[in-house]
Amino acid sequence: MEQIFELSKEYIEEIKQVIADKDEAKAKELLNELHAADLAEIYDELNIEEAKFLYLLLDTEKAADVLAELEDNDRERFLKALPPEVIARQFIDEMDSDDAADVIGEMSEEKQEEVLSHIDDAEHAGDIVDLLNYDEDSAGGLMAKEYIAVQEDWNIEKCIQEIKKQSEDVDDIYFVYVVNKDNILKGIVSLKDLLLHDSKEIITNIINTEIIYVKTDTAAEEVANIMDKYDLVAIPVVDSINRLLGRITIDDVVDVIREEAEKDYQLISGITSDVESSDHVFHLTRARLPWLLIGLFGGILGAQVISHYEGDLRIYPEMAFFIPLIAAMGGNVGIQSSSIIVQGLANNSLGLESTGKKLFKELSVGFMNGIICAALIMGFNLIFSDSMALSVTVSIALFIVILFASVFGTIIPLTLNKFKIDPALATGPFITTVNDIMGLLLYLTIGRFIFGMVNVF
Amino acid sequence: MEQIFELSKEYIEEIKQVIADKDEAKAKELLNELHAADLAEIYDELNIEEAKFLYLLLDTEKAADVLAELEDNDRERFLKALPPEVIARQFIDEMDSDDAADVIGEMSEEKQEEVLSHIDDAEHAGDIVDLLNYDEDSAGGLMAKEYIAVQEDWNIEKCIQEIKKQSEDVDDIYFVYVVNKDNILKGIVSLKDLLLHDSKEIITNIINTEIIYVKTDTAAEEVANIMDKYDLVAIPVVDSINRLLGRITIDDVVDVIREEAEKDYQLISGITSDVESSDHVFHLTRARLPWLLIGLFGGILGAQVISHYEGDLRIYPEMAFFIPLIAAMGGNVGIQSSSIIVQGLANNSLGLESTGKKLFKELSVGFMNGIICAALIMGFNLIFSDSMALSVTVSIALFIVILFASVFGTIIPLTLNKFKIDPALATGPFITTVNDIMGLLLYLTIGRFIFGMVNVF
Numbered sequence: 001m002e003q004i005f006e007l008s009k010e011y012i013e014e015i016k017q018v019i020a021d022k023d024e025a026k027a028k029e030l031l032n033e034l035h036a037a038d039l040a041e042i043y044d045e046l047n048i049e050e051a052k053f054l055y056l057l058l059d060t061e062k063a064a065d066v067l068a069e070l071e072d073n074d075r076e077r078f079l080k081a082l083p084p085e086v087i088a089r090q091f092i093d094e095m096d097s098d099d100a101a102d103v104i105g106e107m108s109e110e111k112q113e114e115v116l117s118h119i120d121d122a123e124h125a126g127d128i129v130d131l132l133n134y135d136e137d138s139a140g141g142l143m144a145k146e147y148i149a150v151q152e153d154w155n156i157e158k159c160i161q162e163i164k165k166q167s168e169d170v171d172d173i174y175f176v177y178v179v180n181k182d183n184i185l186k187g188i189v190s191l192k193d194l195l196l197h198d199s200k201e202i203i204t205n206i207i208n209t210e211i212i213y214v215k216t217d218t219a220a221e222e223v224a225n226i227m228d229k230y231d232l233v234a235i236p237v238v239d240s241i242n243r244l245l246g247r248i249t250i251d252d253v254v255d256v257i258r259e260e261a262e263k264d265y266q267l268i269s270g271i272t273s274d275v276e277s278s279d280h281v282f283h284l285t286r287a288r289l290p291w292l293l294i295g296l297f298g299g300i301l302g303a304q305v306i307s308h309y310e311g312d313l314r315i316y317p318e319m320a321f322f323i324p325l326i327a328a329m330g331g332n333v334g335i336q337s338s339s340i341i342v343q344g345l346a347n348n349s350l351g352l353e354s355t356g357k358k359l360f361k362e363l364s365v366g367f368m369n370g371i372i373c374a375a376l377i378m379g380f381n382l383i384f385s386d387s388m389a390l391s392v393t394v395s396i397a398l399f400i401v402i403l404f405a406s407v408f409g410t411i412i413p414l415t416l417n418k419f420k421i422d423p424a425l426a427t428g429p430f431i432t433t434v435n436d437i438m439g440l441l442l443y444l445t446i447g448r449f450i451f452g453m454v455n456v457f
Numbered sequence: 458m459e460q461i462f463e464l465s466k467e468y469i470e471e472i473k474q475v476i477a478d479k480d481e482a483k484a485k486e487l488l489n490e491l492h493a494a495d496l497a498e499i500y501d502e503l504n505i506e507e508a509k510f511l512y513l514l515l516d517t518e519k520a521a522d523v524l525a526e527l528e529d530n531d532r533e534r535f536l537k538a539l540p541p542e543v544i545a546r547q548f549i550d551e552m553d554s555d556d557a558a559d560v561i562g563e564m565s566e567e568k569q570e571e572v573l574s575h576i577d578d579a580e581h582a583g584d585i586v587d588l589l590n591y592d593e594d595s596a597g598g599l600m601a602k603e604y605i606a607v608q609e610d611w612n613i614e615k616c617i618q619e620i621k622k623q624s625e626d627v628d629d630i631y632f633v634y635v636v637n638k639d640n641i642l643k644g645i646v647s648l649k650d651l652l653l654h655d656s657k658e659i660i661t662n663i664i665n666t667e668i669i670y671v672k673t674d675t676a677a678e679e680v681a682n683i684m685d686k687y688d689l690v691a692i693p694v695v696d697s698i699n700r701l702l703g704r705i706t707i708d709d710v711v712d713v714i715r716e717e718a719e720k721d722y723q724l725i726s727g728i729t730s731d732v733e734s735s736d737h738v739f740h741l742t743r744a745r746l747p748w749l750l751i752g753l754f755g756g757i758l759g760a761q762v763i764s765h766y767e768g769d770l771r772i773y774p775e776m777a778f779f780i781p782l783i784a785a786m787g788g789n790v791g792i793q794s795s796s797i798i799v800q801g802l803a804n805n806s807l808g809l810e811s812t813g814k815k816l817f818k819e820l821s822v823g824f825m826n827g828i829i830c831a832a833l834i835m836g837f838n839l840i841f842s843d844s845m846a847l848s849v850t851v852s853i854a855l856f857i858v859i860l861f862a863s864v865f866g867t868i869i870p871l872t873l874n875k876f877k878i879d880p881a882l883a884t885g886p887f888i889t890t891v892n893d894i895m896g897l898l899l900y901l902t903i904g905r906f907i908f909g910m911v912n913v914f
Contacts, residue, residue, distance in 0.1 A: 004669060004671075004683060035669075035687060037686045037687050037688075160652055160653070163649065163652060163653065164653050167649060167653060172631075172690070173647075173648075173649045174629075174631050174648075174690070190630075191630075191631075191648040191649060191652060192620070192624060192630045192648060194652060195617055195620060195648060195651060195652060196617070196624060212461065212492075214461075226461060228708075228712075228715070229494045230492060230494050231708035233629070233707060233708075250690060250707050250711070251688035253711075254685050254707070254711060254714065255685075257711065257715060257718075258685070258714065258718075258804070261714075261715075261718035261719075261722070262800060264722060265718070265721060265722055265725065265796065265800060266796070266800075268722065268725055268726060269725060269792050269793055269795075269796030269797075270789055270792060270793050271793055271796065271797065275797065276797070276800075276801060276806045277797045277798060277801040277807055277810075277815060277818075278801075278806065278807065278810060281818055281821045281822055281825070284797075284818070284822045285822050285825045285826055288790075288793045288822065288826060289826055289829065291793070292786065292789060292790065292826055292830055292859075293830075293833075295782075295785050295786050295789045296782070296786065296830055296833060296834060298782075298785065299779065299781055299782025299785055299786065299834075300782065300834070300837060302778075302781040302782060302785075303778035303779050303781075303782060306777055306778045306780075306781075307775070307778050310774050310775065310778075313777055314771065314774045317767050317770035317771045317774065317777075318764070318767065320763055320770055320774075320777040321759075321760035321763045321764050322756065322760050323763075323777065323780050323781060324756060324759040324760075324763075324780060324781065324784045324893055324897060325752075325753070325755075325756025325757065325759060325760060326756075327785065328752050328755065328756055328759075328784065328788070328890075328893060329752050329753065329756065331788075332749060332886075333745075333749065335726050336726055336727050336728055336745045336748070338726075339722065339726030339728065340726075340732065340733070340734045340741075341734060343719060343722060343733075344733060344734040344735075347715070349733045349734070349735065350734055350735065353734075358734060361734075361738055361741070364738045365738055365741045365742050365745065368738070368742045369742055369745060369746055369749055372746065372749075373749055373750075373753055376750075376753060377753060377756075377757070380757060402749075427726065429789075432785070433785075436781055436785060440781060
């Protein structure tokens with residue numbers, strides 16, 4: 001019985017020592033103990049020479065698994081250090097076609113060809129080339145060519161022979177796919193059904209034809225939504241005339257779900273590319289600078305807006321007190337509204353409401369929150385401030401800013417989505433900056449008007 | 458072959474018409490066509506009486522599935538409208554124990570007892586009661602009691618008989634779990650292995666003992682990380698002496714992953730509870746108000762800070778120009794830093810770096826971004842502003858604010874995590890508000906000092 005592996009400093013030091021000693025026997029022993037996913041985790045703690053020494057000792061099947069588990073940029077760096085024939089024979093040969101295509105897809109075209117030419121199994125190489133043609137964010141890009149297909153007129157015994165024949169190539173078998181002579185998908189049979197029926201039974205009699213499948217061009221995110229919704233562990237992929245081409249397993253889809261969620265999270269937090277806290281300082285800086293620059297630009301625009309009211313501020317410096325409040329509230333409401341839309345679009349839960357109805361609802365929410373916040377700040381100012389003009393200005397401006405930001409935060413992601421642009425882009429820098437500036441403009445304009453009125457009387 | 462179902466207005470109208478006509482035959486026909494997950498989706502479009510009419514026509518197995526697929530608050534509302542014996546016989550009886558425990562766990566204790574007393578299968582009722590004892594965010598709370606266990610000394614033939622016996626209760630069988638006489642987990646055997654070996658083979662000879670399992674008190678999030686990392690479709694759950702108690706399937710874990718991601722996303726966007734754009738206006742307002750109130754409170758504190766500098770502003774109103782810029786940049790950097798930590802904690806990718814090292818790195822990133830932003834704004838001000846004091850103040854303050862926000866954004870989530878508080882709380886209102894105010898304080902203090910110095914000369 002295996003305990004869950006926990007990466008520790010001591011363990012890494014032990015491994016580094018074994019590598020430094022070039023102790024192959026000891027290294028192989030350590031490698032045997034560890035799961036491919038654990039070995040991939042260790043990569044981050046090794047330098048490239050150490051990783052090479054260690055990974056080239058792996059038997060090819062495990063080496064393939066480790067390579068598939070490595071993170072994209074780790075893998076890229078590692079493969080750069082290896083000659084094409086080693087990559088092909090030590091790693092790609094044993095990989096599932098989908099993982100192999102992902103790995104090879106990351107290489108330059110030149111290197112792709114070289115690696116492919118060193119793969120001994122021509123069918124495997126052919127599968128990989130087929131898969132390279134699909135967009136990586138589509139069902140075609142996710143699917144693997146390793147699956148078991150049986151003919152509808154076979155009996156169970158023949159099916160089991162087929163599974164036996166292919167079982168070395170296909171790791172996780174939960175279902176076999178049933179096709180006709182033209183390879184058109186007819187249904188599925190679970191291994192459970194194969195086990196529980198008589199071996200002479202014909203497949204057509206136990207086939208389940210109510211199956212859910214996707215086409216090669218279905219978007220990865222939609223595949224994820226479908227498998228999640230219908231609780232599937234694998235889904236067949238067909239072409240436009242329903243010929244079976246591959247299958248997608250749930251582990252790949254879990255990765256899609258995680259990546260989508262992370263991408264949306266990074267966009268809303270103003271980070272522009274996929275980084276982790278363990279990445280290099282330079283990477284981290286570059287990933288964050290774009291939003292900061294947008295924020296800087298927005299701040300400069302804000303300064304321009306305020307500078308137009310320099311005269312007013314000289315007379316009524318108290319107008320400056322609530323500038324941060326107005327700017328912050330506009331940004332906050334904008335993020336709230338847009339993030340609800342973005343999440344609704346991502347998990348398909350927006351329902352059947354029309355855009356007009358959504359806007360009206362958002363306006364209602366904005367109205368209620370606006371009234372509450374405006375009333376609270378009015379109460380506060382009536383007690384603690386002696387400027388009636390300021391009190392009125394802040395409350396009116398806050399109310400209008402909240403309403404505006406609600407509507408704006410709803411419209412922008414819906415519009416982006418309509419034009420097939422990722423709506424999550426609207427949650428980050430853009431929406432807060434626009435709302436900041438709009439808020440300032442509204443606040444100061446209303447302030448000038450109200451302070452001016454007070455002056456007249 | 459089934460097409461993916463797409464909910465449309467026309468379809469809902471057709472269903473509503475059938476329900477209005479009380480046309481049971483037609484309704485049953487429609488229900489037969491649809492998958493449980495689709496029927497759950499339709500719920501949102503029906504009123505409670507319509508839903509009752511429709512769902513009580515379902516056969517019990519499908520009814521159970523639909524109930525399991527409904528969203529928590531939909532299910533709660535629906536079950537409130539039904540008497541306990543109908544809930545027990547029509548829905549709970551056929552549900553898997555984990556789903557049944559989730560449903561019953563949402564009820565009042567009184568109703569729980571009533572419903573449980575109406576479940577005819579005593580073993581099923583017992584399983585549910587067992588599961589109710591576990592924290593719902595633990596492996597125990599996720600696991601189901603439906604799994605197939607076989608003894609290590611059985612042969613394959615006997616295994617298959619056992620599967621046959623239990624197959625009605627257990628839907629998705631991919632593995633059977635092997636235990637000894639004391640029910641202690643020894644390993645697993647895949648259905649593929651059962652199919653491919655001779656029926657007289659003894660289980661011990663084909664058992665895979667290198668299995669990954671979790672304990673009942675393992676946190677749900679960790680279960681998700683483990684299943685994701687090792688690409689598992691099911692994981693056995695054991696007690697402290699390794700007795701097999703249940704299994705968790707990947708579909709439940711996908712839900713955990715989605716929910717965690719959504720929760721973090723809502724926290725960072727300032728929404729305090731699980732809402733969807735289709736929820737009621739009142740719900741939406743209540744979910745958003747807390748952050749707005751914190752923002753309001755922060756804005757008031759900000760106003761207090763600025764009011765201390767009213768005299769300076771009267772003389773140098775241009776100091777107000779860059780108030781929004783400083784506040785916004787502090788908030789932005791704070792969110793960036795904290796969100797990277799929160800994500801790293803969530804997906805276990807922080808690596809082995811010490812907190813000191815992380816802080817140093819964050820400081821370096823802050824330093825670089827701070828220098829770049831300060832230099833840019835200095836360049837801008839040198840060209841477009843005629844106040845040297847203002848230019849210097851803005852650049853120095855911006856640099857310090859970015860450094861401060863980087864460190865603060867890193868420390869807070871790490872500290873929360875150390876005290877077992879959800880670090881995602883740090884990404885939302887708290888961090889932006891604190892950084893806003895700190896930014897203002899720094900900016901105005903530096904401004905007073907520098908403008909003062911300029912005055913002296």
